Amino acid sequence: MSTRPRLRALLIDLSGTLHIGNEPTSGAVHALGRLRAANIPFRFCSNTSKESTESIRQRLEAMGFSGEGGIRSEELWTSIGVIGGVLRERGIKRPLILASDSAKEDIMHHLPSGHSDETQPHDAIVMAFAPSQFSYANLDSAFRVLMGEHPSQQGTKFSASEQSEARSRAPLLVTHRSRTLQGSDGALSMALGPFVTALEHASGVSAEIVGKPARSFFQTVIGTFKEAEKSSSSGRGGDELSSSSIAIIGDDVESDLGGGAAELGLWRVLVRTGKYRPGVEKKDGVSPPDEVVDSFASFVEDLLQSLKQ
Amino acid sequence: MSTRPRLRALLIDLSGTLHIGNEPTSGAVHALGRLRAANIPFRFCSNTSKESTESIRQRLEAMGFSGEGGIRSEELWTSIGVIGGVLRERGIKRPLILASDSAKEDIMHHLPSGHSDETQPHDAIVMAFAPSQFSYANLDSAFRVLMGEHPSQQGTKFSASEQSEARSRAPLLVTHRSRTLQGSDGALSMALGPFVTALEHASGVSAEIVGKPARSFFQTVIGTFKEAEKSSSSGRGGDELSSSSIAIIGDDVESDLGGGAAELGLWRVLVRTGKYRPGVEKKDGVSPPDEVVDSFASFVEDLLQSLKQ
The missing domain is CATH 3.40.50.1000 (HAD superfamily/HAD-like)
Incomplete structure (x- = not known):
C-alpha cells in the first residue's frame, strides 16, 4: 500500500457508502459537515438512473442530510x-x-x-x-x-x-x-x-x-471542481487540481473504483459498508483499492487529522 | 469431397429448403412424391417453435404438399x-x-x-x-x-x-x-x-x-426411423440403419448442418435456396457440408438416379 497523497477533493458514492436504504451510514451526516467546514470540495457520484437529481436530493434530506451535512443539487452527479x-x-x-x-x-x-x-x-x-x-x-x-x-x-x-x-x-x-x-x-x-x-x-x-466507472463520467464531474475554483475568489491560482489529489470512496471495488477511476489515477478508497464483502478487493481481475476503511465517517476523520499535520 | 454413401433415409429442413414463404421450392412437391414412391423414409426437421405441428402441416398442405407429395404429422418434427x-x-x-x-x-x-x-x-x-x-x-x-x-x-x-x-x-x-x-x-x-x-x-x-442442431434432437428423430422399421413388415431385419447412411438437407450450414448433424456423421447437404449465400460453406469456423446442390428437387433426382445403378 503506497502512502496517501495530500487529497484536495472527494468523489463520494451514495448507496452503500453514504447511506444504506433510508439510513445514513454511521456518522455520515456529521462527517459531511466536517468536510464542508474544512473547505474540502466533494461531489456525489451515483449510477441511479431511475429518478431525477432533485428527487435523490430530497430523499437524502429526508434521511437527515441537511444543514452543514446537507447536499446541494450541483454536488449530485448521476449518469442521467x-x-x-x-x-x-x-x-x-x-x-x-x-x-x-x-x-x-x-x-x-x-x-x-x-x-x-x-x-x-x-x-x-x-x-x-x-x-x-x-x-x-x-x-x-x-x-x-x-x-x-x-x-x-x-x-x-x-x-x-x-x-x-x-x-x-x-x-x-x-x-x-x-x-x-x-x-x-x-x-x-x-x-x-x-x-x-x-x-x-x-x-x-x-x-x-456513460455512468460510473466510465472515464468520461469522472472527467465530467472532476471538471466541475475546476469550474467552481475558477468562479470562486478563493481559487488556488496556478496550483491546478490533479487527478492524483482526488479520492473516490465507494463500496463496490469494480463499479465505483474500477474502470475510469483506476485509469485516471484517482486515490481509490473502499469502505467496509454496503455491498462490501471481505476479500472482494483481492479477487482475480480486480484492481486492488489504495485503501480499505471501515466507513465513510472513519475515512473523513482520518483525512482531516492528516491534513492538520 | 468424399463419395456419397448409399443413403437410406433423409432429414429435410422446411423453410428455405422445402418452401420459401408460402411457395414450394421448384419441383419440391413432385420430388417428395418420388421419394415416397421409392420407399425412402424421410422426416422434416424445423426449429419453428411458434406453432403446433398440426398447424404447420396444414400450412404445407395449403402450399400444395398433398397426395403422394404430402406430409404426415408423424413425419414432422419441431423442437416443440x-x-x-x-x-x-x-x-x-x-x-x-x-x-x-x-x-x-x-x-x-x-x-x-x-x-x-x-x-x-x-x-x-x-x-x-x-x-x-x-x-x-x-x-x-x-x-x-x-x-x-x-x-x-x-x-x-x-x-x-x-x-x-x-x-x-x-x-x-x-x-x-x-x-x-x-x-x-x-x-x-x-x-x-x-x-x-x-x-x-x-x-x-x-x-x-433442444432443437436443431442439437445432437439429442437428431437422435430423437432418427429413432423414429428405427421404430417405424420395427413395426413395419418391410423391415430390413438385422441390417441396422446407421447415421452415415442418413442425409440431412438444409439451407443453413450452421443451424441445419452444424452441431449434432456433424457430430453424428450424417451426410450433410446444403441447398442453394432460401438463406443460402455463395461462399457461406467456406467461412471460418464452419464445418463444410458434404455436398452443395441447387435445390431439394435436384438432390432428390440425383439420389434416385444413383440408387438405380
Whole structure:
C-alpha cells in the first residue's frame, strides 16, 4: 500500500457508502459537515438512473442530510445528469430512449428542440434501467435503430459496406451494465446489464457506458471542481487540481473504483459498508483499492487529522 | 469431397429448403412424391417453435404438399415436438414456460398432471420464441427460478455451496438460439437468441438447445426411423440403419448442418435456396457440408438416379 497523497477533493458514492436504504451510514451526516467546514470540495457520484437529481436530493434530506451535512443539487452527479452533455458533445439529435418517464424527461431537457420531429431518423439509443420499458417491441425498435433498419431511418438505409459507419452514427449509450440488483423483496432480480447484452448480441454493436466507472463520467464531474475554483475568489491560482489529489470512496471495488477511476489515477478508497464483502478487493481481475476503511465517517476523520499535520 | 454413401433415409429442413414463404421450392412437391414412391423414409426437421405441428402441416398442405407429395404429422418434427420427451427423460415436473400459447399447450400436454400445482417449485425454464412473453417481469421470473430465488422455490432456497447443484436442477432449455429473423416487413428483428443470452448473462447458467442442431434432437428423430422399421413388415431385419447412411438437407450450414448433424456423421447437404449465400460453406469456423446442390428437387433426382445403378 503506497502512502496517501495530500487529497484536495472527494468523489463520494451514495448507496452503500453514504447511506444504506433510508439510513445514513454511521456518522455520515456529521462527517459531511466536517468536510464542508474544512473547505474540502466533494461531489456525489451515483449510477441511479431511475429518478431525477432533485428527487435523490430530497430523499437524502429526508434521511437527515441537511444543514452543514446537507447536499446541494450541483454536488449530485448521476449518469442521467451527464448524459445531456454526452449527447450534445456527439451532436446527437433524436435518440431512442429506453428509460423511466422521469429519467426520460431529464434527458430530453438537454436535446435540441426538434427531438420529437418524427421525420428525423433516430441517431442513438439511450438506455437506463426501466423494467416497464423492456418489452420485446421496445428492444426490437432499439435493435433496428442500431442496424439502420428502423422505419425512421428509411431512405438512410445503410448498405453492408456502410454498416460500420452506420453503427458509429447510432451508438448504444447505457447508464451502467450491472447484472443484478436486490429487489425490494430481498431476492435478486435482473438489472440493466443483461438487456444491454441482448442488444449487443443481436446487433453486434458494443455499448458505451456513460455512468460510473466510465472515464468520461469522472472527467465530467472532476471538471466541475475546476469550474467552481475558477468562479470562486478563493481559487488556488496556478496550483491546478490533479487527478492524483482526488479520492473516490465507494463500496463496490469494480463499479465505483474500477474502470475510469483506476485509469485516471484517482486515490481509490473502499469502505467496509454496503455491498462490501471481505476479500472482494483481492479477487482475480480486480484492481486492488489504495485503501480499505471501515466507513465513510472513519475515512473523513482520518483525512482531516492528516491534513492538520 | 468424399463419395456419397448409399443413403437410406433423409432429414429435410422446411423453410428455405422445402418452401420459401408460402411457395414450394421448384419441383419440391413432385420430388417428395418420388421419394415416397421409392420407399425412402424421410422426416422434416424445423426449429419453428411458434406453432403446433398440426398447424404447420396444414400450412404445407395449403402450399400444395398433398397426395403422394404430402406430409404426415408423424413425419414432422419441431423442437416443440421433442421437448416433451426431454422433460420426461429428465423428470421435470413443473417448468416455467416462456412460449406462445399454442406452443405452451403442446408442451404442457407432455407434463405430469400436477404441473399446475402452485405449491410445487419450478424446476426448469423452457423458452421458445414468443415476443409477447418477453417482458421484464417474465424474464425476471425465469431468472429467479435459475437462481433458486423464485417464490415457488421458497423453502428450497439454495445455499451458495449448493448453487451449482441448484442450477443443474433448474436447467434453461431453449428451442434454438438464432440471433435475428426477418420480420414480415422485410427488416431484421431480434430472434430468441439475444433473450437467451440475457438470461445466461444474468444467471451464469448456460442454456441447452433442444432443437436443431442439437445432437439429442437428431437422435430423437432418427429413432423414429428405427421404430417405424420395427413395426413395419418391410423391415430390413438385422441390417441396422446407421447415421452415415442418413442425409440431412438444409439451407443453413450452421443451424441445419452444424452441431449434432456433424457430430453424428450424417451426410450433410446444403441447398442453394432460401438463406443460402455463395461462399457461406467456406467461412471460418464452419464445418463444410458434404455436398452443395441447387435445390431439394435436384438432390432428390440425383439420389434416385444413383440408387438405380
